[in-house]
Amino acid sequence: MxxxxxxxxxxxxxxxxxxxxxxxxxxxxxxxxxxxxxxxKPIERSPDDVLALLRRFQDGTADDYDWDDFIGIPISDVELEALRAEAALLNLPFRSEDLDRLHSMIARAEAIVEKRRAT
Incomplete structure (x- = not known):
């Protein structure tokens, strides 16, 4: 108790x-x-890590602690930090407009992953 x-x-x-x-x-x-x-210090996260986290938030397999860790610790990579900063503007539980923004962030993270794999 x-x-x-x-x-x-x-x-x-x-x-x-x-x-x-x-x-x-x-x-x-x-x-x-x-x-x-x-x-x-900002954390070192790969684009694949950020993409995996965003997908876990989308499908509901991540918890509040994962969300707090993601939005609360800056990322050293500038492009990924922009995604983290945008995610910090969303609130749990996600509403429909938050899910739309999350889908958009996932698409951008996928583009970052593809761009980095191509180089």
Whole structure:
């Protein structure tokens, strides 16, 4: 059974402790992120990897964690990064217009794969 830090079901003391914890933790997390951000490197993904991920999102075999990993980590390749950035504008669960955009991104990823194989 999961318990939340702040809830009407908790005692006053537990809610006060939860508020204090949140007040301390949030600034620490923000500072840590600001310190770490300059050292983050874009991930190396191949066009085939991106295409496979997009297809998994299309057919529903990828989960929310896969989506978060895909849209949350920049890709070093400029063309693939453009696809990732566009995907970041979509929200789960996909609506019909999101699926249309996803189909378009898959077609572009397929074109990138073919272009790279030809060279």
């Amino acid at each position: 999961a318990r939340t830090l702040i809830s009407p079901d908790n005692s006053l003391l537990r809610n006060v402790a939860g508020c204090a914890f949140a007040i301390i933790l949030i600034p620490v997390a923000i500072v840590a992120k600001l310190v770490i951000t300059p050292f983050e």
